Amino acid sequence: MSVEPRAKLDLVRPVIADIQPYVPAENPELLAERLGLPVEKLVKLDANENVYGPSPRVQAALGQYARYHIYPDPEQVATRQAVANYLGLPPECVLLGAGSDEWIHLLTIVYLDPGDEVIDFSPSFAMYPIYSGLMNARMVWVPRDADFQIDVEAGLRAVTNRTKMIFVATPNNPTGTPTSREIILRLLETGRIVVVDEAYAEFASQTMVRDILQHDNLIVLRTFSKWAGLAGLRAGVVAAQESVLANLWKIKSPFNLNSAAGLAVRESLADVEYLHDCVRKVVAERPRMAAALAELDFLKVYPSEGNFLYVEVTRGDAATITRQLAERGVAVRHFGGPPRIVQGLRITVGKPEHTDALVAALRAVAPA
Numbered sequence: 515m516s517v518e519p520r521a522k523l524d525l526v527r528p529v530i531a532d533i534q535p536y537v538p539a540e541n542p543e544l545l546a547e548r549l550g551l552p553v554e555k556l557v558k559l560d561a562n563e564n565v566y567g568p569s570p571r572v573q574a575a576l577g578q579y580a581r582y583h584i585y586p587d588p589e590q591v592a593t594r595q596a597v598a599n600y601l602g603l604p605p606e607c608v609l610l611g612a613g614s615d616e617w618i619h620l621l622t623i624v625y626l627d628p629g630d631e632v633i634d635f636s637p638s639f640a641m642y643p644i645y646s647g648l649m650n651a652r653m654v655w656v657p658r659d660a661d662f663q664i665d666v667e668a669g670l671r672a673v674t675n676r677t678k679m680i681f682v683a684t685p686n687n688p689t690g691t692p693t694s695r696e697i698i699l700r701l702l703e704t705g706r707i708v709v710v711d712e713a714y715a716e717f718a719s720q721t722m723v724r725d726i727l728q729h730d731n732l733i734v735l736r737t738f739s740k741w742a743g744l745a746g747l748r749a750g751v752v753a754a755q756e757s758v759l760a761n762l763w764k765i766k767s768p769f770n771l772n773s774a775a776g777l778a779v780r781e782s783l784a785d786v787e788y789l790h791d792c793v794r795k796v797v798a799e800r801p802r803m804a805a806a807l808a809e810l811d812f813l814k815v816y817p818s819e820g821n822f823l824y825v826e827v828t829r830g831d832a833a834t835i836t837r838q839l840a841e842r843g844v845a846v847r848h849f850g851g852p853p854r855i856v857q858g859l860r861i862t863v864g865k866p867e868h869t870d871a872l873v874a875a876l877r878a879v880a881p882a
């Protein structure tokens with residue numbers, strides 16, 4: 515048998531070649547440099563980060579920690595205990611990793627064989643199809659209604675013998691829409707794995723996290739990126755019954771929660787009141803920002819329970835407005851697709867002065 519020379523072979527799996535890469539928010543350092551601004555002067559409302567930053571206890575503890583040369587605890591004992599106390603769960607039901615993104619990835623590895631189906635209520639978070647696609651699973655898109663609510667009957671009709679997983683981000687990214695407990699309970703009745711992604715739960719009015727104790731097919735994801743201001747350290751939580759987590763234990767890399775992230779999580783949880791106070795400020799700013807944006811006659815504002823608002827550009831072009839705002843030092847998030855959201859903008863709720871700068875910049879670029 516003749517062997518093809520390597521140059522003639524495409525060694526990359528076709529599924530990788532076909533994947534649409536995640537397009538991240540613009541690099542703030544590069545944007546600031548281009549505008550000739552110090553980076554802290556940017557009004558950075560494009561990645562749903564916490565404008566109040568982490569707890570001061572985190573900064574202090576990271577500076578004093580003297581054991582960075584030692585591998586972190588692969589069993590995350592102290593951190594899991596602290597997170598379990600915070601969530602009101604036994605420690606066997608929580609596991610931490612490098613952001614909730616890591617858990618989305620590892621869950622697709624645990625559950626998806628080629629051809630298995632994944633239900634996604636679109637538009638929603640871009641990482642679900644990326645990781646599911648890597649496993650050669652088939653995405654089944656169930657469109658949200660005009661208000662971006664989940665159409666649960668359509669979701670149930672979409673379930674087949676090949677359906678393995680159902681993703682529900684609540685509040686949803688990018689639209690901010692919460693999904694009711696009743697809807698999630700109905701999805702759980704299918705017996706399929708229901709991943710409830712609660713990245714923004716601290717800004718919202720409900721959580722399903724303790725329902726994992728009753729439902730062995732419910733998996734809840736939480737993160738320290740948003741409410742605790744630790745996006746740069748990468749700390750996400752998966753909460754589920756011990757039998758579910760057993761499979762994730764098998765495949766997670768041993769040191770997936772690094773020492774700095776673990777320490778930052780514990781210090782954050784020792785300072786919950788401070789952080790919840792920052793959350794309360796964001797939640798208080800949300801309706802003020804919504805009202806200010808609603809006054810602009812080229813924007814339609816949607817209700818949100820996240821630390822961000824989704825607005826639709828009803829006159830002009832969302833991509834152009836995003837570029838024009840960036841030139842004025844205001845970064846907001848625009849998405850290239852799916853088509854339903856190409857005229858949408860997702861804007862993080864910041865401090866009152868951020869709202870004022872945003873509104874002033876929007877007035878300056880208002881389309882004719």
Ligand SMILES: Cc1ncc(COP(=O)(O)O)c(C=O)c1O
Pocket residue numbers: 561562612613614615616639683686687711713736737738739745749750
């Ligand atoms: C719905 C949703 N899930 C997960 C994530 C990922 O968060 P993390 O920083 O924990 O990886 C995000 C981040 O924007 C998100 O919006």
